[in-house]
Amino acid sequence: MAQLEALLDPTGMEAGAADTTLSPRPVSLRGLTIGLLDNTKPNSTLLLETIAAQLQEHHGAGEARLYTKDYFGTPVKETLLEEIVRECDVVITAVGDCGSCSAATVADGIMFERAGVPTVSITSDSFLMSGQAMASVQGFPGFDFYAVKHPMASLTAEEVRERAMTAMPEVLRILGVEEGR
């Protein structure tokens, strides 16, 4: 009988290190600085600022700081990541509403979590699968993010605010905020 040989894995995935530990959750947002990371896609700024205003008004969050990525298709640059980690207690990043930027938004969230900052990544629901695939290749398959209803780019300001209000319970859940705190 011929000698049996193993079929080789063509992915190289087995070599990838996995770190799937979420950063510690804050329980309460009182006085915490909220980092808003805008990926430059249309309506991202308004969505993020509306969510931040809700967190300030109803959950006692402190200052909200807005940061802008230089390219939506790849994850946040190291220097900006370090700046945000230094200056903020929690991060919200939006909006991954295309193929590369949805994956990049999820990768951003994973990078912030690994740097110890609780983060809500917001993609649009058309790109749920690419977000999940990115979480997989990053070795964080269960990473939890929020998929807002597609589309985002063509919405009016009022419609963006409605999307933000719909997102609020999920934002609070992902950040681990307990009701009423």
Added chain:
Amino acid sequence: MDETTTAEADALREIVEHYFDKEWTDGLPVVPVTETLLAEFLATVARDPDEVLFSITHLNRHLTVRLAAINAAMAGCRSEYFPVVVAAWEAIAKEPHPARGIWQSTTGTAPLLVVNGPVRERIGLNSTGNIFGSGFRANATIGRAIRLGCINVFGLHPHKLDQATQGTPAKYSACIAENEEQSPWPALHTEHGFEASDDVVTAFVIRSVIHIEARHTQSPEQLARDLTDTIVRTGALIHEYTSALLVLTPEHADVFASAGWSKDDLRSFVYDNAVRKREDLVAVGKDALSHKTRWRLAATHPDSMPDSASQTEEPDEVRALSNPTSIQIMVAGADNAGVSAVVEIFTLNPPRVHPYSHQQIGATA
């Protein structure tokens, strides 16, 4: 004898299905790869199996020589094709868009590989009839080796990380050789400073291959204008400028060459004539640029800013090409008809002067 054959057939089928179950395919069956076959591939290159040929940093994924070999073998390559596959990955690694995530994009681009030099003959790469079609193992499997690497090593599975809205048939495989023997001009790689005797892969990131039917003319101006009309089609003008590879059939190349036109003459003519009237762009809502992405949109859009042409002395003449070298020219296909192709090259802002990258085959790291 019959029993033995039946048992092996079951085992073979099981192996084929194993690859589908693992999602290690492009939708077609692959060749099973074990260490014995892998060793044959690795023996064809003077490379460390752990050397990284191409990384997509933001995916934390790296394609090593070993992984390139496993996927090339799975694609059905013969081991002697492997030096071409290695050079192809190195050419792709020099392209700016793949490393930045363009293959996750809705745009749905694909790599196109062009091979020049004596290696074409050695491994049986097709450069003549049915150049973009099927039927040639070297062309089919070298192109497929890249696709399987994208899927398996970089996780670019459709519906997942690969979010192409429609994609292109070139995503299965796109590797062609130049028909140097029937070209009236110097080969593509010699324009880049290589010797004719060098083996070279040139990589392009393409959107589509468009058929040009032009059996009607011996006039170089008419033929060049017929090609140019496809280059300036508004559907291609998502950004301010575009780029194209002309894959001319020998008959078309001869129309130009026998009139005394060099490749540069053709390039200059196309560059000068690749112009849209502003009213054409207004008609399709692409007469201005968006502030952040510089994608084309209507001047009436709130995010719009004027395009470059509007700041020139002829604001109603909008150039589709930033540079004569935005047009690359090669010869391939059978010498039997006036049928050529315009290959649309993905072009962002700012456009690149040379919209391709190349790598010599058999070079050591």
